[in-house]
Amino acid sequence: MTTTTETTRSAVHRAILPIPITTARALIIIGGALTAASAFLSWTWTSAFPGDLTVDGYPGGLQWLTFAAGVLTAVFGLAGHGIRGLRRLNPAGSSSAELLLAVGGLAVTWFTLGAISVELGGLVNLTVGGWIAGIAALVPVAGALGLPIEGEPGSATSRGSALWRHIKNHPSIKPTRPLPAYAEILIIAAVLAVGLGLFTYGIDTGYGELFVGFLITVVFGAWALYSAGLTDQLSAITARHRSVTAIGAFAAAAAFPFTQSSDQYTSIGVNVLIFATVALGLNIVVGLAGLLDLGYVAFLGVGAYTAALVSGAATSSLHIVFPWWAAALTGAVASMVFGLLIGAPTLRLRGDYLAIVTLGFGEIFRIAVSNFDGVTGPNVTGGPNGIPNIPDISVFGIDLGKSHSLGGFTLGRFSNYFLLMLLFTAIVVLVFTRASDSRIGRAWIAIREDETAALAMGINGFRFKLLAFALGAGLAGLAGMVQAHMAFSVVPDPYQFAGSVPPNSAFLLAAVVLGGMGTVSGPLVGAALLYLIPAKLQFLNDYQLLAFGVALILLMRFRPEGLIASRRRQLEFHEAEQPILQTTEEAGLTKAKA
Template structure:
């Protein structure tokens, strides 16, 4: 009798719980990201490019160039966010993912620039490919990490001295960024540095550091304003007497001062003006005709302070003349009328040549040979040395425009927080409702036009002396369009946003001359992207930010910043 042995069926393979699988996946991703960060730290000491003509000479081994050093900084920040014990408070996973995305974008731009400037990817040395591989590894590793909690750094109650130290450090970073960016003559290097700055802002936002700085700035506004002006005043000392860079910087300030005047019209009152550059031109032509130039057509040469007031008054008068019959229309109709006014001004200046009209501007030739300013014996055209640094004529005009912008900021801030400013905001939000509540709509509109035009005329008076000559072709429609674009890009109704937007739109064409044929395409793409991801602008007014994000939980005004909101209170919808 045979017996059969029955064997038990094999047990099915044990499976790990989902929590353990996620934990192992996160551990593997963290290790991968750490390896990528180590590569980003080490590869800058290798050669990235075969030839020295690419970017800022990345051919050295053992000595990183400036752009390579930024990759090292990115690797260090990524490593800290991955391994630091306080990463839960700053959402280390989200910050690390942002750092990896920024590093990948930065390295892609670097590799593309080397290939374009040297004639192919074959000119990228192994060090460059290793750096790109490190960025990709870091990106892959951080993508599998859990999202992590919302960063709480902005809610940390820090001592006031630490807040002031953070503001000072941020302003010092702005000074370095401005000095380094203006010093880049290579277009690819400038684009790469711009990408690095964008990545840095992205990382600080994702980690909560930007929110903490915003809260610190709201609690220490006086320190912020003082630090900003100290940094702006110190900027010429970083240029080692370079007239080329200071010329760009002074033009940026003139553009920003003009945009602040337009910000009253567009940002506060909500009136779309597409011919605003005419007021800048009116101030410039007034200053030119009253100057001591051999081509000046008016035999009266008052002091410059008087010329500034006359230039502003004439521009404001033009604002009243164009505003009185046209401000009863709004929207697209007002935009068309103001656009036509800008073209009429340019054509009129061309016709004041002694043949088609009185000889005031010499027609298309304009008024050249405008002498440098001489205020109280100080000649703005003469270079001088301060602390061993040569300060040229453009630095002198730069400091003059700083004073002008300071006065404009004082006027703008007081108007914004006054009954007049609240009336402008009410008109912008709902003109019919404002009129029903007793707001003098037409009078406030006219005041906005005249006030903005006066500020543009003041900026034009300085611009005439800095540019040495004034011609009608300098004041075309595209300049008005760039002014409006700068306000929209930076943030309507704010001072900082206008300065940032005007700086970007004025600086980019100067540094990207190789992209000149596609400049309008670049601006259009930039504005479309902004309207999609941040319609309120880079540095928006808190009121407008709430309007665009009234359903976001993280947009609740902080106690420190709530007092800055003026005008009609905005009630957010609560979701329970």
């Protein structure tokens, strides 16, 4: 069945574009260069379209994305052509990488031309440069479609053994060697620098069209790198240098406020960190212990309200003032106590029953804090009005609410809170990694995989599940303290199961599943995307959640294990592919023996 399908695909493929491989490679290289060069032409007559695409000789706005896509397409075309020094860019020998980059360049170029036509009122607003860009973006796609499909005769994967024999017989052509340790560390530093640049560019996009084009380019670029095998190589390198990677990642994150000239977008950054930290705490409950918690955002609310009550707010019913670190510990302990109180009577339930109970707890918390207003209940939380006028945090005499200068850079209020929240994120990451690698973490994983078998092996399931529930709640309480001070007030509305603005329980759970359950970086990346995308797609108005939902459906269809998945989950979701691979290997061995 599989062989017949591949043969049919190959026949159709050759019938559509029957061109030689050499010609196809030339089209990819030349087409990528032409696509990049077209970004230096004017695409419209008027500067009314954002980015001012009327200038010849210099890209602007969305043209920079077309330029980047064209350059990457040409470079990968040269790598596929066998240019010395570029073979490492496509270790898998995949023609799909070149096709994805070419399609990404075509998509962002035609999206820009379409946006110009729609917003300015027709194709008449395109100049000759715009038409040249649209046609040039087609050339590398045509070339990439002319390459053989992986697995058919003449493709890169089928030529692997022949290429290796050719290398061995020609000493002038040497296979790629393992890199020394210092080179791998430099690669990690370069990747982190590129990641910081991409995040900064994405968060600084000033209009919706630029952000959509940025998403298109990043999605196709990341997909191409995955197809080329570069992401697997990077994972292996980071696994060999975990400490360097962790330190470098936090150093890159700490450098983000210094890339901003104002606090306009730093506020998004600190909210992303809060959302990501809470998602990582939920990952202990869902990703490691396998407990479906639909009311987890309530623990964030417990930490926020507790910190507001003990931080000297004018409307606080307790009228006490704790130092910032004591307020943080108080919020974390209060959330942990609530986790124990809720988990003790409910964690003997499993599956859907546990999910329903946690969903009920989340709603009970929101309704309770709304009623503790002194009218329908005791005056504790201020009811629907919440607790306003929460003072800023003072760390060692430094008021985080005021701007400060450091090394010639001015750090505003949100930059200060970003760095404080980054400290809490580092603590949460440390707790998560130490817990997951310990005996407790192995017990959680055993319960997640099969609780009955874990109980039979002597694991106290209830005790370990209660520990996961309490620890996850305590980590959420830490983030709640920063959120309360940064927002100046705490109100009950955000702490619900679902809503248009994160964080809420549905978005937190989606961040864990989307990023990759059971990993450290997965929920951080997933939370960053889930917060950043809605914040930047506000121009879609009523269609914002529709577009967001479609994107999630597509991602879960093509990447069900998450963006950054553990090896275990990759094998679970692609278990059906393993027998095919084994059969192919066995067939090769049988043929060799014959």
